[in-house]
Each structure stands twice: as C-alpha cells, then as structure tokens.
Amino acid sequence: MKFHGVLFFPVTPFAADGSLDEERLAQHIESGVAAGAGGVFVACGTGEFHALSAEEIERATRVAVRTTAGRVPVFAAAGGPAPVARDQAARVERAGADGILLLPPYLVSAPQQGLVRYVREVTAATGLPVVFYQRGSARLTADTAAEIAALPGVVGLKDGIGDIERMHRIVRAVRAVPGTEDFQFFNGLPTAEMTAPAYQGVGVELYSSAVFAFAPEIALAFHRALAEGDEALVSRLLDEFYGPLVALRDEVPGYAVSLVKAGVTLRGLDVGGVRAPLLDPAPEHIARLSELIDRGLEVVGA
Numbered sequence: 001m002k003f004h005g006v007l008f009f010p011v012t013p014f015a016a017d018g019s020l021d022e023e024r025l026a027q028h029i030e031s032g033v034a035a036g037a038g039g040v041f042v043a044c045g046t047g048e049f050h051a052l053s054a055e056e057i058e059r060a061t062r063v064a065v066r067t068t069a070g071r072v073p074v075f076a077a078a079g080g081p082a083p084v085a086r087d088q089a090a091r092v093e094r095a096g097a098d099g100i101l102l103l104p105p106y107l108v109s110a111p112q113q114g115l116v117r118y119v120r121e122v123t124a125a126t127g128l129p130v131v132f133y134q135r136g137s138a139r140l141t142a143d144t145a146a147e148i149a150a151l152p153g154v155v156g157l158k159d160g161i162g163d164i165e166r167m168h169r170i171v172r173a174v175r176a177v178p179g180t181e182d183f184q185f186f187n188g189l190p191t192a193e194m195t196a197p198a199y200q201g202v203g204v205e206l207y208s209s210a211v212f213a214f215a216p217e218i219a220l221a222f223h224r225a226l227a228e229g230d231e232a233l234v235s236r237l238l239d240e241f242y243g244p245l246v247a248l249r250d251e252v253p254g255y256a257v258s259l260v261k262a263g264v265t266l267r268g269l270d271v272g273g274v275r276a277p278l279l280d281p282a283p284e285h286i287a288r289l290s291e292l293i294d295r296g297l298e299v300v301g302a
Contacts, residue, residue: 005038006223007208009046011261013271020056022063029067035216044077051275061095079103086125099129104138112144123153135160142173149174158186168202190256191246214263221300241296254278
C-alpha cells in the first residue's frame with residue numbers, strides 16, 4: 001500500500017455531553033476526502049488517541065471506513081501497553097481499517113531490542129499493515145529501524161522526533177535491506193510543513209498535515225508548491241502562515257491538538273472541545289488563529 005498526497009488526521013468530535021459524535025466525525029472525514037486527502041488516519045494524535053477508550057477507537061474507525069467507502073486508505077491508531085495495543089489492533093482490524101499507526105509504549109524507556117519486541121508482538125496480533133511511530137522514548141537507531149522494517153507487516157516508519165541526521169541514517173539503513181523498496185517514511189512532527197523541505201532532502205516525502213483538518217486549501221497549496229518547486233510560495237506560506245501558527249501553538253502545551261480542533265469549528269463544523277488533560281484555546285488565541293487562517297487563505301488565493 002503506497003500513500004500519495006496530503007495525509008489527513010481528522011480530529012475526534014465530541015457532543016455537548018462529551019461523548020463521541022459519530023455524525024460530525026463522518027461529516028469531517030467526508031469533507032477531507034472530498035478536498036483531496038491521500039489517506040485518513042483516524043483516532044490518532046490529532047484525533048486525541050490518548051483520551052479515547054478502545055471502544056471509541058473502534059467506533060471511530062468504523063465511521064471512517066464507512067465514510068471513505070474505499071476511496072482512500074484508512075489507518076487507525078494502537079499503542080501504549082502491549083496487551084492494550086494488541087487489543088486495539090484487533091479492534092480496528094475488525095472495524096475494517098486498512099492499516100494501523102502503532103504508537104510507542106507508554107511512559108517507559110526500553111532498550112532497542114525491547115522496541116523490536118514490542119512491534120513484533122503487536123504486529124503478530126493483526127493481519128493489517130503497520131506504520132510504527134517513532135516519538136517520545138521510542139528512539140530507534142538505524143540498525144533497529146532496519147530490523148523493524150524487515151518484520152512481517154511493517155510497511156512504514158513515522159518520525160515524531162525531528163532529528164534529521166538520525167532520520168537520514170535510518171532511511172539509508174532501511175533502504176539497504178532487500179525487499180524494502182516500497183517501505184514508506186513519514187514526517188510526523190507537529191505542523192509538519194515547517195520541516196517538510198528538510199525531510200524531503202533526506203528522502204522522507206510524506207507528512208501528516210494537521211492544517212489540512214481545518215484549512216485544506218492552504219495545506220494542498222503548500223503541498224503542490226513543494227512538489228513543483230515553487231520556492232516563493234513555500235517561503236511565503238512558511239513566513240506568513242505556518243511560522244506564526246507554530247509560534248501560537250508553542251505558547252501552550254497541547255495546542256498542537258487544541259488549535260486544530262478550534263480551527264475546524266472556526267471553519268463551520270462544531271466539533272466540541274478537547275478532553276483532559278488538554279485545554280481548549282483561550283478566546284484571544286482563537287482570535288489570533290482566525291486571523292492566521294484568513295491570512296493563509298489570502299496567500300493561496302482561496
């Protein structure tokens with residue numbers, strides 16, 4: 001399975017009583033697919049995986065599968081303690097997902113072979129292809145990445161650390177393994193467009209776009225400009241939209257998710273607030289976000 005284009009990580013809408021809002025999730029996913037998403041990653045980081053129950057992840061996956069109707073691949077998240085991750089993997093497979101984004105073990109530092117063991121045990125519980133998410137304490141060496149890439153069912157590696165030299169070594173090590181020609185690498189940093197040109201330089205073409213969730217016009221324009229070598233538009237968007245967005249994001253922990261959810265609501269679909277331990281953006285921050293969205297749309301002529 002090969003991904004192309006902008007990867008869509010939808011938020012998870014909650015109703016007024018705090019429950020999962022399946023109808024609005026379907027609306028959100030439909031709008032993203034209609035806008036041109038290359039794949040849907042439901043109930044993942046932007047979708048508040050950390051705050052969802054296993055049953056809610058399964059339900060969200062069913063909504064995504066039903067809504068996309070085979071138009072694009074649907075991946076869903078699993079992670080945390082190995083038994084929990086295996087259960088989640090089985091659930092999203094049962095719900096009809098095309099693959100799994102495997103997040104790291106929770107709040108534990110492990111030796112490299114322990115990380116290999118973790119991936120092996122979870123992949124053994126499912127027949128779905130798996131993309132492993134390197135982030136937090138799950139920091140792979142090049143040799144470990146190559147070993148994980150060679151495991152049955154592992155089809156990709158997403159990086160959420162941001163160490164370009166490490167990632168360059170990982171790409172080279174994996175590519176040296178026979179049979180990994182179709183293995184895919186993903187830039188999974190928050191507001192990944194800021195680092196997309198650098199990752200592209202070390203062979204990582206794909207990235208997850210949180211901005212696509214609330215401003216697909218901006219995200220798609222940036223993606224096209226990067227692919228076509230339109231350095232003027234790339235630079236302008238980085239300077240006038242993405243850079244200021246990152247500055248706002250960094251003012252409060254958790255805003256990498258909270259601002260995205262607020263952005264979706266600003267664009268016309270009320271998806272509710274975030275769950276604890278995150279906080280919804282302050283009114284002044286929502287006002288700044290609104291101004292940034294307007295500016296980004298102006299830059300791309302939307």
